[in-house]
Amino acid sequence: MDSMRSEGLSSSQREDLMDQVKQQIVIANTQELLTKMGEKCFSKCITKPGSSLDSSEQKCLAMCMDRYMDCWNLVSRTYTSRLQREKNFQ
């Protein structure tokens, strides 16, 4: 985009760029969650790797994913309310 190299961005170009950046952040965020969840649940559920994922392993993985999300939500809530509390004391 030549206009990016000259005077700078128009406000609509800047808006587009910001939307792209925000989207990238959402994607990176989802990717991170996926990676971590996969690692943690593999560790918890696949103790003796067999020649395929058996049904108990699959059930464990599904449950683990749900619990990881529960954990994520709880951390998010706790952190948010703590931040709010700190702000109120300043």
Next chain:
Amino acid sequence: MWFQVLVHELTEKCWDKCMDRPSTRLESRTEGCITNCVQRFIDSTNFVANRLQKVAGQH
């Protein structure tokens, strides 16, 4: 954005410290552990920052 980054980090750390075997729901003992984990992490961060400031001021 940093909020998200920190939540990911904390989730990972607190999961490792608090989660035994995943079950059909988050047990109250686990919930308590995770809540404490988040609060103590923030306390630790503040402690480290404050003490470092003090120590740095002495040199």
